[in-house]
Amino acid sequence: MARNPLKDQIAVVGVGSTPYARDSQRTALSLGLEAALKAIEDAGIHRQEIDGICGSGMDPLAMGGAGFLSLQGALGIDKTTWCKNGWLGSSFVFAAEAVFSGLCDIALVVQVSMREVLMSRSAASDPFRLRAAQKKMGSGLFTENDFARRWIHSGEPYAGWMGRYMHDFGVNKDAFGLMAVNNRSHALRNPNALLRTPMTLDDYHASRMIWSPMQMLDMDVPVDCAEAFIITTTERSRDLKQKSVYVDSMSLGGSRVGEFYENTLGWTDNAFWVCLEGLWARSALTVEDVDLFYPYDGYTIDAIATTEAAGFCKPGEAGELFKSSWDTRNSILRLNGGRTLVTTHGGGLSQGRAGGANFYTEAVRQLRGFEGDRQIGGAKNALVCIGSFFHDPSAVMLRTD
Amino acid sequence: MTSEALSDEAVFAAFPGVLIDRDNIAHYRGIIAGKLLINRCSGCGYWVYPHRPLCPQCLSWDVQATEVSGRGKVFMFTLIQQQRDPNNRLREPIIAAAVELVEQNGLRYLARIVNCLPDEVRPDMPVQLTWIAHEGQVSMPAFEPMPAWEG
Numbered sequence: 001m002a003r004n005p006l007k008d009q010i011a012v013v014g015v016g017s018t019p020y021a022r023d024s025q026r027t028a029l030s031l032g033l034e035a036a037l038k039a040i041e042d043a044g045i046h047r048q049e050i051d052g053i054c055g056s057g058m059d060p061l062a063m064g065g066a067g068f069l070s071l072q073g074a075l076g077i078d079k080t081t082w083c084k085n086g087w088l089g090s091s092f093v094f095a096a097e098a099v100f101s102g103l104c105d106i107a108l109v110v111q112v113s114m115r116e117v118l119m120s121r122s123a124a125s126d127p128f129r130l131r132a133a134q135k136k137m138g139s140g141l142f143t144e145n146d147f148a149r150r151w152i153h154s155g156e157p158y159a160g161w162m163g164r165y166m167h168d169f170g171v172n173k174d175a176f177g178l179m180a181v182n183n184r185s186h187a188l189r190n191p192n193a194l195l196r197t198p199m200t201l202d203d204y205h206a207s208r209m210i211w212s213p214m215q216m217l218d219m220d221v222p223v224d225c226a227e228a229f230i231i232t233t234t235e236r237s238r239d240l241k242q243k244s245v246y247v248d249s250m251s252l253g254g255s256r257v258g259e260f261y262e263n264t265l266g267w268t269d270n271a272f273w274v275c276l277e278g279l280w281a282r283s284a285l286t287v288e289d290v291d292l293f294y295p296y297d298g299y300t301i302d303a304i305a306t307t308e309a310a311g312f313c314k315p316g317e318a319g320e321l322f323k324s325s326w327d328t329r330n331s332i333l334r335l336n337g338g339r340t341l342v343t344t345h346g347g348g349l350s351q352g353r354a355g356g357a358n359f360y361t362e363a364v365r366q367l368r369g370f371e372g373d374r375q376i377g378g379a380k381n382a383l384v385c386i387g388s389f390f391h392d393p394s395a396v397m398l399r400t401d
Numbered sequence: 402m403t404s405e406a407l408s409d410e411a412v413f414a415a416f417p418g419v420l421i422d423r424d425n426i427a428h429y430r431g432i433i434a435g436k437l438l439i440n441r442c443s444g445c446g447y448w449v450y451p452h453r454p455l456c457p458q459c460l461s462w463d464v465q466a467t468e469v470s471g472r473g474k475v476f477m478f479t480l481i482q483q484q485r486d487p488n489n490r491l492r493e494p495i496i497a498a499a500v501e502l503v504e505q506n507g508l509r510y511l512a513r514i515v516n517c518l519p520d521e522v523r524p525d526m527p528v529q530l531t532w533i534a535h536e537g538q539v540s541m542p543a544f545e546p547m548p549a550w551e552g
Contacts, residue, residue, distance in 0.1 A: 027422045030454040037460060064420050076457030127413055131421055 004249050004282040006100045011237035011244040012398065014043025014230035015361040020194050020352040022115060023126065024224035032056060032066030032110040033074055035228035043230045044241040045106065047075055050230075052082035052104025054095045056112045060085055064132060066112040066226070080104065087111065089296065089356050089386025089394030093250050095231045096396075106232045111357035115222035123222065155219075157261040158299045158389060159211035165267060165301070166213065169316030173213065176300040177204040178322040178333065179307075179342075180217045180349055183297060185331040187346025189374050194223050195350040200331075218300040220348030227357035229364065243368045248285060248381070248397040251278030257390050267316075271393050272302075272309040272385065279383075279395035280311070287311040291379040292366055293340055294359040296386040296393070297347040306385045310395075312336075341376055356386030360396070367400040407433060415539050425452035427466030437530055437542050438466040439508070448505045469510075471530025473502040473544070476509050480519050494519045500528055500544050516545035 016038025018024075018031050032055070040047050055068035063069075068083040082103040086094050095107040117124040117133045124130065151157045166172065181201055187193035199217070207217040237244040253275025257265055280286070287310055295306035304318045312335055313321040327334050333342045345351050345362035352358070363382040365371050380399055387393025412429050413421060421429055424440075431438035440449040442456035443463040449456055454464055478498035483490045496514035501507070514522055515533060528544035535541065 025423065027424045027454065030424060033453075033455045037455075064422065070453075073451075074453045074455055074457060076460075127409055128422060131413060 002278070002281040006096070006250075007248060007282075007284075008246045008399075009234050010096045010099050010231060010247040011234045012229055012247075012360075012364045013232055013237045013240045013242055013244060014039040014041075014045070014228075015364045016040070016042055016228045017192065017358065017361055018226045020192055020223045020225045020354075022122075022194065022223060026224065028056070028065045028112045028114050028226075029070050029074060031114075031224060031226035032071060032112040032228070035112075035226035036071065036075060036108060036110050039108065039228035039230050042242065045230065047077055050075075050077055050106050050108045051080050052095065052098050052107035053077070053080055054083070054091050054098075054107060054109040055085045056087060056091075056110055056226075057085045058087055066110055071108075071110055082107065087355055088388065088392065089360075089384070089396070090252055090392050091357070092229070092231075092360055092384075092386075092396060093252055093394045096247055096250060099231050099233060105236060106230060108228065108230055109357075110226065110228045111355055112226040113222075113352075113354045113357075114224050115353075119222035151261040152259050154261060155299070156211050158301050159214035161267070161389065162218070162299075162301045163213050165304070165316070168267065171316065171319045173205070174201070175304050175319035175322050176218055177201045178319075178326060179297065179300050179303045180204050181331055182333045183343050183347040183349040183351075186341075186344050187350035190345050190351055193346040193351040194221055195346070195352075198331075199350075214299065214301075217349070220298050220353040221350065223352030223354075225352055225354050225358075227354055227361050229357075229360060243400065245364045245367045245398050245400050248399045249279055249283035250394065250396040251275050251282060253278060253387075253393050253395070254391070259391065261390050267305075268309075270305065270389055271387070271391055272305045272389060275387070275393045275395045276306070276309040276311070276385065279397060283397050285381060285397060285399075287383075288336060289381050290336065290340055290383045290397075292344060292363060292376060292382040293335060293342045294347075294363050294382060294384040294386075295343065296356045296359065297343065297349045298353070298356070298388070300349070302387075302389050303343075303347075305389050306393075310383060310385065344374070344376060359384050359386055363398050367398060369400075406430060424454050428452055431466060431468070432542060433539055435532060435540065436468050437471060437510075439469050439502075439504075439510070440464045441467040448502075448508045450508055450510065469502055469504055469530075471502075472547075473500040473510070473528055475499075475514065475522060475524055475526045475528055475544075476501040477524065478514060478522055496522050498522070498528075498544065510542075512541075513543040514545065515543045521546075 016035045053068040056066040082098045115123045184199040207215045253271045295303040297303040382398045384396045444461035445459040447458040476499045480494040499509040527547040531545045532540040533543045
């Protein structure tokens with residue numbers, strides 16, 4: 001066992017989400033502010049009580065977006081003692097560690113995702129998005145013609161691993177397809193999901209080939225959206241209006257791959273395995289205790305890797321597990337002998353690409369238990385795993401009493 | 402704005418180097434029209450600058466680009482003696498200033514100070530809006546000493 005002094009010491013007390021739209025006709029900052037205000041209202045706090053902010057982005061001094069340098073002033077928050085930008089799953093972990101360490105007492109996390117010009121033709125025809133892309137610093141990093149450097153933060157090596165996985169384990173694409181269908185089926189019941197037409201495994205296989213063997217329906221759908229959440233101490237959470245959702249344990253995961261995705265490592269050496277190993281070394285819970293499972297699905301291969309890394313099955317066996325766990329009436333996955341539902345909001349694949357922040361807000365809402373006809377009954381433990389197959393994924397076990 | 406407001410594309414084309422977005426485009430459209438516009442909250446009247454869509458005072462989203470009087474005081478300034486290239490010194494230094502507009506405490510707009518010798522600019526010096534013509538380009542807002550200013 002590893003040390004886990006933060007067990008149940010930190011709570012999520014507020015969540016907020018904007019509408020998900022293909023073209024919101026708004027800036028990233030505007031969306032981030034809306035999500036932030038909704039999270040603040042949801043928590044029932046005054047904004048001046050916030051003393052820590054995690055904004056959106058990889059760049060600590062990110063400009064033209066929803067970084068902390070813009071958010072604090074735009075929200076009229078006078079003083080903070082902790083601030084940082086982050087993206088994907090680690091932003092949640094950063095805020096939780098800041099609260100636990102005492103650098104702040106109430107942290108606001110804002111994560112904005114925009115439909116960028118490289119993601120779709122219609123996005124590329126929007127002059128505002130073009131202007132934002134042209135002015136973005138560091139865009140020269142991605143060199144179309146220099147193949148030696150092409151797979152730095154690229155999507156293509158995910159497709160490469162998909163093919164290698166199928167080769168090594170002698171499997172077809174059913175695991176990937178069933179995950180995509182599961183997420184779409186849940187999105188049908190989520191009024192804030194972008195893709196709400198039913199989808200079958202045949203639809204998945206018939207979708208356009210993008211980077212063989214990866215197809216259109218293996219990829220999350222680009223949207224304009226923002227998510228926010230408020231994290232504080234368990235002690236403080238007792239005075240607040242919402243039912244508290246506690247952090248049982250959490251871990252990040254680093255491997256030797258870093259940002260060059262040529263990837264010297266094997267399937268089970270990659271970052272999700274390091275991350276989940278770190279989580280189970282800290283938690284007294286096991287995979288059988290997971291009531292709700294939220295594996296990130298930027299590409300379906302992320303969710304497959306996470307399912308295996310979490311220990312729901314052995315490496316290479318996700319396809320068999322999903323077929324034996326398939327609820328044919330509802331076209332959804334039921335793991336752990338039928339009890340455990342997966343990605344109950346539709347994920348990035350069908351609700352929309354939020355960099356995984358929507359997995360956290362959905363987990364919190366389901367654990368609180370007031371989601372009406374979308375509510376999953378009796379859930380106590382939710383495992384959220386967000387991030388890249390190649391770098392800095394997070395694993396966070398959220399729980400409620 | 403008037404009914405013949407310029408298209409977004411025309412505004413982009415007029416400012417090739419500027420990150421124009423939906424929160425600040427009205428400001429740049431105003432510059433083309435020779436007006437200095439700052440976002441203002443329609444609810445409580447607070448001026449919102451830098452250009453953002455939410456009022457940080459009352460949290461209203463009803464923020465409208467509104468013309469300012471163009472009067473203010475130099476809050477702080479610097480004399481730009483050279484651009485990035487040290488071998489290419491400027492013949493005359495450029496005065497770059499944060500001008501605190503009379504509309505609101507702390508409402509500081511960044512612009513050049515012109516029609517003023519570099520060694521005559523002072524903190525709290527009253528200034529008024531003027532425009533600098535650039536050949537083939539949009540005239541840009543700047544500030545100059547108030548006529549009554551005697552130093």
